Amino acid sequence: MKINLAEFLDNLDSALESAASGRERVERIRQGKPVAALVSIEDLQLLIRLENELDLKAVRKVRREKGKPISLAAVKVRLGM
Numbered sequence: 001m002k003i004n005l006a007e008f009l010d011n012l013d014s015a016l017e018s019a020a021s022g023r024e025r026v027e028r029i030r031q032g033k034p035v036a037a038l039v040s041i042e043d044l045q046l047l048i049r050l051e052n053e054l055d056l057k058a059v060r061k062v063r064r065e066k067g068k069p070i071s072l073a074a075v076k077v078r079l080g081m
Contacts, residue, residue, distance in 0.1 A: 002027045
């Protein structure tokens with residue numbers, strides 16, 4: 001379901017119920033583009049699990065690579081912090 005802000009506010013209970021039940025994901029549209037979404041807690045937990053798996057995969061890849069360690073101070077300098 002894609003809705004603008006006025007429709008979202010007018011139908012908030014229905015939108016929340018649709019997302020919570022897993023029947024439907026509700027997208028908030030601004031100027032014709034999706035900017036936010038309501039999803040079931042199961043979808044959110046899946047997203048978090050997938051993000052964690054990708055993060056772990058990236059960490060394992062970095063650990064396998066050979067190279068000189070970089071200090072936090074050097075990273076901050078490179079990032080302009």
